[in-house]
Amino acid sequence: LAAGFASTTGSSTVTVYGKHFGMEDSTVGIRFGGSAAEGSAWISDSSMMAAVAGGYGKDLLVTATVTSRTADASESKLSYALPAVSSLEASLLPTTGNVSVTILGSSFVMIQTNSSANIGGSVCQATGWLSDSSLTCTAQPGFGTLLSSQVSINGRVSASFSSKLNFSSPSVTALEPDFSPTTGSSTISLFGNNMGNQDYSGVSFIGITSSESTQWVSDSSVLVITPSGEGASLDTKFRVGGQDGTLIEKFSFSAPQSSSLNPLFGPSTGGQDVTVFGTNFGAANASLVFGGTVCSSTTWSSDSALICSTAAGLGSNLSVVISAANQFSLSHAAAEFSFSAPVVDSLSSLSVPLTGSFELLVNGSNFGQFDSTLASRFGFTAAESTVWVSDSSLTVSAGSGQGVEYSITV
Numbered sequence: 001l002a003a004g005f006a007s008t009t010g011s012s013t014v015t016v017y018g019k020h021f022g023m024e025d026s027t028v029g030i031r032f033g034g035s036a037a038e039g040s041a042w043i044s045d046s047s048m049m050a051a052v053a054g055g056y057g058k059d060l061l062v063t064a065t066v067t068s069r070t071a072d073a074s075e076s077k078l079s080y081a082l083p084a085v086s087s088l089e090a091s092l093l094p095t096t097g098n099v100s101v102t103i104l105g106s107s108f109v110m111i112q113t114n115s116s117a118n119i120g121g122s123v124c125q126a127t128g129w130l131s132d133s134s135l136t137c138t139a140q141p142g143f144g145t146l147l148s149s150q151v152s153i154n155g156r157v158s159a160s161f162s163s164k165l166n167f168s169s170p171s172v173t174a175l176e177p178d179f180s181p182t183t184g185s186s187t188i189s190l191f192g193n194n195m196g197n198q199d200y201s202g203v204s205f206i207g208i209t210s211s212e213s214t215q216w217v218s219d220s221s222v223l224v225i226t227p228s229g230e231g232a233s234l235d236t237k238f239r240v241g242g243q244d245g246t247l248i249e250k251f252s253f254s255a256p257q258s259s260s261l262n263p264l265f266g267p268s269t270g271g272q273d274v275t276v277f278g279t280n281f282g283a284a285n286a287s288l289v290f291g292g293t294v295c296s297s298t299t300w301s302s303d304s305a306l307i308c309s310t311a312a313g314l315g316s317n318l319s320v321v322i323s324a325a326n327q328f329s330l331s332h333a334a335a336e337f338s339f340s341a342p343v344v345d346s347l348s349s350l351s352v353p354l355t356g357s358f359e360l361l362v363n364g365s366n367f368g369q370f371d372s373t374l375a376s377r378f379g380f381t382a383a384e385s386t387v388w389v390s391d392s393s394l395t396v397s398a399g400s401g402q403g404v405e406y407s408i409t410v
Helices: none
Strands: 013-019 028-033 039-043 046-052 062-064 068-080 083-090 100-106 115-119 126-131 134-137 150-155 171-177 189-195 204-205 214-219 221-225 232-240 242-251 258-262 273-279 287-290 297-302 305-309 318-324 336-339 342-348 358-365 385-390 393-398
Touching: 013 028, 028 046, 083 150, 100 150, 115 126, 115 134, 171 232, 189 232, 189 242, 204 221, 258 318, 273 318, 287 305, 297 385
Parallel strands: 171 242
Antiparallel strands: 013 046, 028 062, 039 046, 062 068, 083 100, 100 134, 115 150, 126 134, 171 189, 189 221, 204 232, 214 221, 232 242, 258 273, 273 305, 287 318, 297 305, 318 336, 342 358, 358 393, 385 393
């Protein structure tokens, strides 16, 4: 049998080879399966030609008749062309499905018959035959892009066709609440569209970090367990079937907040390790500022504890500010730090002339590591000048006066 696949619309020409077809033009007939050829013609003792009628099926038995004598070509069988999909007349499907898509192609046969189709691997809710080149499919709910399609006609299945048909991408339009502690594990709701009509194992992200879990609720909402993290104005993303929906810069982790310090005091020379307690310190990226001066080093201990090695400084009741991922804590009265007050130990002279203008060297501690605004007095009388020398010494010029056993205050 010399032929490829016969056309389901008919008018294919087939040459049948064999023997004893006669030495002259005889009355010949050819049947394929149970259907007679549209026309048969004798060619030679070893060949005949037939026009195949439209139809469907495979491995159809070929029967040749010459002057009422019939032979079956048991090893030569005819098959009609497989159905083939060439395009889909749609570009976007809602995730809820239930819309009609026209499937175009060939060899869908010339009569309404047992046909089915699938889009994206899901069998159509309903398949309608229109012609040898078109079917309708009522799409199932789903998700994904560049969906494939196949049709089955009387059990004969087409090759998979990769189309440009996509389900609509998910969208995220709101979230509630819009914050979480930095330790995560809080439940927030994402609201939007095209999140699927069932659980398709979608995933969600806060910033670039995937959430602990995502639970589908409906086509318009999912529940998210937040990951640990830090930062403000982060994107929130829901992903399903390789498609993303993103809400821009609406989520924030809670800002850091201090609650207490230990110890509350330290020397002006710095180098004091102070543990700052609080919440939402994040994960190892926080820094500490005491009274406007950055700590020499900040060591992260946990989401609720940081250790500051103080820099040299002066002052009392200094606010402590925590910075983490561009978020800053507010001042808290229970978490204020004071450098130790200056201490006077001795004087270079215990007496001063009545006329004043006499310089004394004042020895002590906590006078500071730099020349700051210093003042001193003898009793209630201010010194003429006070000059910083080091953390442990000052030069003081006493004014004129009289009296005994005056205290000196720095």
